[in-house]
Amino acid sequence: MRAFIYGILVVAGLAVAGCGRSDQSGQGGNSKFKAYRGPEVTQLYVSKERRKLYLLSGIDVIKTYDMDLGFAPDGPKTVRGDGRTPEGYYLIDRRNPNSQFHLSIGISYPNQQDVAKAEAAGVDPGGDIFIHGEAKRRTSAADWTAGCIAVTNAEMEEIYAMVKDGTPIYIAP
Helix, strand or coil: CHHHHHHHHHCCCCCCCCCCEEECCCCCCCCCCEEECCCCCCEEEEECCCCEEEEEECCEEEEEEECECECCCCCCCCCCCCCCCCCEEEEEEEEECCCCCCCEEEECCCCHHHHHHHHHHCCCCCCCEEEECCCCCCCCCCCCECCCEECCHHHHHHHHHHCCCCCEEEEEC
């Protein structure tokens, strides 16, 4: 957690390094599944306000992405269908190679605190929050997802290769 907090402080000041990835498909780069041989991604940091996703190795930012959020991005997700992107500490807990949004990696929302708040309010907290690629029918609206974090398909291929299940993610307002 200490490294996570320190990582948050250095996000704005660090230079972005290149990815050390290459295609393993043998198809001349046509596969959406890439190999990654760079530094281990130890945490993800999302700034909803800046619309930025940062991949960190220790305290070093190794990659930064612009992103879109849920259609009602202000405030934390509290109920299914609210269009908000969660805020807080989570883990990358699954991946979907057949996502309708190209590729996707799951975020462990709702966590225990989210469930407790929803139960106390008598609501369903929702779920199925992912970092994913573009929709097949892309809208021109910013913040178009149902609460997920969206990047381009090419960026999602990098992220899918770089980020392992179990990696912590902090989503800041």
